[in-house]
Structures are given as C-alpha cells and as structure tokens.
Amino acid sequence: MITLHKLGARSRVLVEGIKGRGCWRLTEQYTMLTPPKALLLVSLAAVSSLAQTIHGNLFLFVPDLGACGFTNTSEQVVASVPSKVFSSFPGAGANPNKNPICHHSVFIKFGSTNLTVPVVDYYVDKSTTNVGLSRAGFVKFADVNDGIVHNVSWSVV
Numbered sequence: 001m002i003t004l005h006k007l008g009a010r011s012r013v014l015v016e017g018i019k020g021r022g023c024w025r026l027t028e029q030y031t032m033l034t035p036p037k038a039l040l041l042v043s044l045a046a047v048s049s050l051a052q053t054i055h056g057n058l059f060l061f062v063p064d065l066g067a068c069g070f071t072n073t074s075e076q077v078v079a080s081v082p083s084k085v086f087s088s089f090p091g092a093g094a095n096p097n098k099n100p101i102c103h104h105s106v107f108i109k110f111g112s113t114n115l116t117v118p119v120v121d122y123y124v125d126k127s128t129t130n131v132g133l134s135r136a137g138f139v140k141f142a143d144v145n146d147g148i149v150h151n152v153s154w155s156v157v
Helices: 035-050 083-087
Strands: 012-018 023-032 054-060 079-082 105-110 113-123 131-133 148-156
Touching: 079 083, 079 105, 083 113, 105 131, 113 131
Parallel strands: 054 131, 079 113
Antiparallel strands: 012 023, 054 148, 079 131, 105 113, 105 148
C-alpha cells in the first residue's frame, strides 16, 4: 500500500484512482511518503508525546516485582508511572514486560532539584498526573516521612 500526502512541490507523484477499474492515471501532484520517512514521522510523534510535561505530585513508591519484570528495592532509584501512561505508551501491548516504556526514564523536577529515573512499574489510581519514586530517589526531594511532594513536573524521556 502506498500512502500519499498532498504536501506541495517536492517529490511529486501524480496519481488518481479510476473507480472500479483497479488502475491509476496521472492527474494531481502528491508527495509520496516513503517507508523511511514514515518511520521518521512516527518516531517524531512518539518523541513529542514522550516530551510532554505533566504537573502533579510525587509520592513515595515501594518497589518490588514491577510491571516491567524487574525486581527492585527501595535502595534503588526507580519510578512508577500512572497505569494510563504505561498502557498507552507507543508500542505497548498485552505483555507489560515488553512495554517500550520499560526502556525509558522519567525526568522529575521540583524547584532546583531534578532527577532522571528508570521506569519499572505502574500504579493504578484515578490520577494520571502523579509519579512514584523509590525511597532512594524520594529523599532527594523531601523527607521520607512527608510521603508526598506537591507540584512537581515530570515527563517520560
């Protein structure tokens, strides 16, 4: 299947389908989207969705065997993202262990403190703006006894 997009004066392919005859005739200028260009556009779309900054709360997350299939401890700096973010990540499928988000990190910022942390799990909650951080990372933002830090910004990178 060839996908054509009318974009202007570059890389012109002139085609029109003749209904019911299965043949084509040249009539209008279109730009053909080659497989490498299509892959580039899909990649750029994925990156732009990755770069979306989310504002919410940071909470203390206690890791164990996570959705990515890794067993982690509170001594490791790891993160948990909302289930909606996890399951809607580009390329996510039925097996959470194979979700591409498991090869990404979250960049968390609060005031002058920021941290980039690997995603290892998701949490189930109505909120899609919060992010969980293990004790080893949480202490860089607040005392563990606080349990939550309000008004952080974060994004999947």
